[in-house]
Structure formats: structure tokens, C-alpha cells
Amino acid sequence: MSRSAVIVDAVRSPMARGKAAKDGKPGGALSTLHPVELLGQVLRQLVDRNGIDPTLVEDIITGCVSQVGEQAGPIGRWGWLAAGLPESVPSVTVHRACGSSQQAADFAAQGVIAGVYDAVVACGVESMSRIPMFTARIGQDPYGPSVAERYEPGLVSQGVSAELIAARWKLERAELDAFAAESHRRAAETDHSAEIVEVTLPDGTVLDRDETVRPGTSVEGLSGLKPSFYSEDSAKRFPEIDEWRVTAGNSSQLADGASAVLIMAEDTANAMGLRARARFHSFALAGDDPISMLTGPIPATQKVLQRSGLKLDDIDLYEVNEAFASVPLAWSRELNADITRLNVRGGAIALGHPLGASGGRLLTSLLHGLEAGGGRYGLVTMCEAGGMANATVIERL
Numbered sequence: 562m563s564r565s566a567v568i569v570d571a572v573r574s575p576m577a578r579g580k581a582a583k584d585g586k587p588g589g590a591l592s593t594l595h596p597v598e599l600l601g602q603v604l605r606q607l608v609d610r611n612g613i614d615p616t617l618v619e620d621i622i623t624g625c626v627s628q629v630g631e632q633a634g635p636i637g638r639w640g641w642l643a644a645g646l647p648e649s650v651p652s653v654t655v656h657r658a659c660g661s662s663q664q665a666a667d668f669a670a671q672g673v674i675a676g677v678y679d680a681v682v683a684c685g686v687e688s689m690s691r692i693p694m695f696t697a698r699i700g701q702d703p704y705g706p707s708v709a710e711r712y713e714p715g716l717v718s719q720g721v722s723a724e725l726i727a728a729r730w731k732l733e734r735a736e737l738d739a740f741a742a743e744s745h746r747r748a749a750e751t752d753h754s755a756e757i758v759e760v761t762l763p764d765g766t767v768l769d770r771d772e773t774v775r776p777g778t779s780v781e782g783l784s785g786l787k788p789s790f791y792s793e794d795s796a797k798r799f800p801e802i803d804e805w806r807v808t809a810g811n812s813s814q815l816a817d818g819a820s821a822v823l824i825m826a827e828d829t830a831n832a833m834g835l836r837a838r839a840r841f842h843s844f845a846l847a848g849d850d851p852i853s854m855l856t857g858p859i860p861a862t863q864k865v866l867q868r869s870g871l872k873l874d875d876i877d878l879y880e881v882n883e884a885f886a887s888v889p890l891a892w893s894r895e896l897n898a899d900i901t902r903l904n905v906r907g908g909a910i911a912l913g914h915p916l917g918a919s920g921g922r923l924l925t926s927l928l929h930g931l932e933a934g935g936g937r938y939g940l941v942t943m944c945e946a947g948g949m950a951n952a953t954v955i956e957r958l
Contacts, residue, residue, distance in 0.1 A: 569837060570610065571838075572758045572822075573918070574820070576771040576772070576922075577591035580592065580815070591762070592690035594762055595631055596686050597636060600819045603821050606759075624683075628656060628697065664920065664951055665684065666921060670844075682821055685821075688817045724790060726888065727802075728804075730887070733806070734784070745774055751906040753770070753771065756925050773913040814913040818913065818918045838928060841954075845861050845862075847860040851948035857944050857948055858944050859892055861951060876938045876954070877939060882942070883910045883914075884909065937957055938955070940952065
């Protein structure tokens with residue numbers, strides 16, 4: 562007998578700037594909060610707002626990228642316990658780079674379909690203000706000699722990869738800036754209140770809205786920013802980059818945030834009187850060239866569509882992570898996608914990209930977007946370090 566995995570609820574914290582206090586200047590709104598406490602508050606509210614017996618949750622699958630310092634170890638376990646939830650529930654932490662919490666959700670759903678779980682939580686967290694990106698590899702070589710030899714003269718930063726994509730797909734600077742401004746406009750005009758759970762800071766301040774969105778962002782303002790990733794060495798190595806276009810303004814923002822999704826077997830949800838809001842339909846993974854790195858969503862989308870039996874036109878909404886504006890733009894150009902269906906509630910350029918939490922955030926945005934617009938099918942896909950990508954299709958019920 563086949564089993565369906567369904568989403569009962571999907572929530573996220575407000576997105577805050579991933580900036581630590583420095584030289585007397587304040588940090589981001591969540592920078593004073595330990596990441597365990599941040600995740601714990603989101604998990605507690607996911608449980609409370611659905612009225613479930615938390616002992617019925619069989620696992621907490623948690624995405625986190627910088628698994629070091631305050632984010633070391635089974636952070637989902639510590640978040641669950643910090644929330645005062647039952648000690649009987651275990652946790653595991655997943656690292657698939659930027660797609661970590663999307664992979665957590667996929668693993669959770671696949672476990673339900675396989676009969677391993679009846680109820681499971683997939684979540685993610687990243688405090689980039691407290692654990693900056695690449696903290697885990699400072700002074701270390703994460704590649705080893707064979708990878709270095711294979712990709713000599715060396716792998717590049719994601720910013721250079723974003724430049725290579727812009728050059729390959731002939732995406733002009735003005736187009737990248739226009740996409741970035743549109744991300745802020747869409748985020749500013751969307752009511753995110755149904756998907757956001759409030760977070761209480763150590764001083765008692767309650768944060769209940771995103772601090773990352775800049776409603777007044779314009780193409781004119783963005784055009785004055787300098788390219789962020791130009792270097793003489795990179796320019797010599799990649800002469801195909803005829804113009805350096807990628808700036809802080811058309812890239813995702815470093816952010817602090819957490820997300821959580823309650824996933825159940827459909828018959829379990831029905832028996833508990835809970836509404837199944839969407840069904841996991843199809844999954845796919847892909848790997849691509851680790852130099853251009855961020856192109857993985859293209860083959861991942863092709864694979865998930867083939868597996869699902871759907872065409873891209875059948876998909877009502879697409880969530881393609883805005884790591885850099887060139888990524889979703891190249892994806893949409895290559896697949897001839899309808900850009901009016903793409904990241905309709907704003908993306909990571911406006912909301913921010915708290916690495917380990919982003920997959921869950923995109924899934925949360927997708928679910929609420931489908932419900933708000935009455936769509937049936939939604940796709941979420943995420944570029945990941947090393948040239949990897951996840952793609953997931955859900956069906957609103």
C-alpha cells in the first residue's frame with residue numbers, strides 16, 4: 562500500500578541581517594540570540610500552533626551548514642530540548658550546503674513514504690552573525706590534493722561562478738539589478754505574517770517581521786554599486802567574463818534565520834484531525850560543473866519534471882534560490898520559464914539567505930504562495946556548493 566507524505570505546517574522566523582555588532586555599531590536583529598534558542602523558539606511554536614502531542618514526533622532532521630562553535634553537534638536536538646520538548650525525540654543534522662534544510666525535508670518525506678516515520682519535523686537554522694560563513698574551514702583545506710589537481714588552477718568562489726553564469730547566459734548588469742529590485746518589491750508587498758513565527762530576544766524584544774527587505778530599492782540605486790568579486794587573477798583566468806556584473810545588491814544577503822516543517826503520513830494527519838496542506842510529489846538531485854557551480858538547478862529541475870510526469874507549464878509557482886540574481890535568471894532562460902511565477906513573494910536577495918535554514922524557508926514560501934494564489938503544483942530548487950542541487954515538487958491539497 563502506497564503512503565503519501567504531506568505538509569501539515571511550515572513556518573519560519575523573521576529574517577534578520579547576518580551581521581554581528583562591531584565597533585559600537587549594532588548587529589542584526591537576531592545577532593544577540595544563540596542559534597539553539599532561535600531554532601528552539603521556532604520548533605516550540607510549530608508544535609504549539611498545531612496542537613500536536615510532541616512525543617509523536619519521531620525525528621528532527623535539521624539542516625545547518627556551519628556545524629562549528631555554537632552550531633556544532635546535533636543542533637536540532639539542542640533546539641528541541643531548549644524549547645522544553647520531550648527528551649524521547651532524537652535528531653540528526655544534515656549538510657548539503659545551501660540546500661541542507663531542503664534535503665532535510667526531502668529525507669523526512671521519503672522516510673514517511675518508506676514507512677519509517679508517521680510524523681517528523683524537518684528544520685534548519687543558521688546564525689551568520691555569530692558563526693560567519695566559512696568559519697568551519699578557516700586555516701583548513703576542504704578539498705584535498707586530488708580535487709585540487711583535477712580542477713587546477715583551483716576552484717573559485719561562488720561570486721566568480723555567478724559571474725561566469727551571467728557571461729554564459731548573456732545577462733546584462735541592468736537585468737541583474739532589475740531582478741534584485743523586483744525581489745525587494747515583491748517581498749515588501751507580500752503579507753508574510755501567516756508564515757512567520759515571532760522570536761523573543763534576550764532583552765525581551767519581540768521580532769515579528771523581516772528586517773532585510775528594503776522597499777525603496779531601485780535599479781538606479783543598485784547601479785551605483787561596484788562589482789564585488791573582480792580580481793586581476795580571476796579576470797585573466799576567465800576572459801569570457803567581458804564585464805563584471807555581480808554586486809552586493811544583486812546577491813543574496815547574509816542572514817540569521819530558522820525554518821521548520823511538520824511532515825506526516827497523510828492517514829496519520831487525517832486520524833489526528835490535522836489538515837494536510839500539500840503532498841510531496843517528486844524529488845530529484847543533480848550534480849554539475851563545480852567551477853560554474855550554481856547551475857545545478859537546471860539539470861535538477863529537468864530530472865524532477867521527467868520523474869514527476871509534469872511539464873514546467875504545469876507548475877504554478879517556482880522557488881529558485883536567489884543566491885545571486887544570475888542563478889534564477891539563467892535557470893528561467895534555459896528552461897523558458899514564466900518569470901511571473903518565479904519567487905513571487907520575494908527571494909533571498911530581499912529576504913536573506915541563512916544557509917542552513919533557506920531550503921525550509923523556500924518550501925514555506927512556496928506552500929503559502931500556492932495557498933494565496935490557488936495554485937496546485939509548486940517547485941523548489943536550490944543551487945549548492947560543489948555544483949549540486951535539489952529539486953522538489955509539491956502538490957497543494
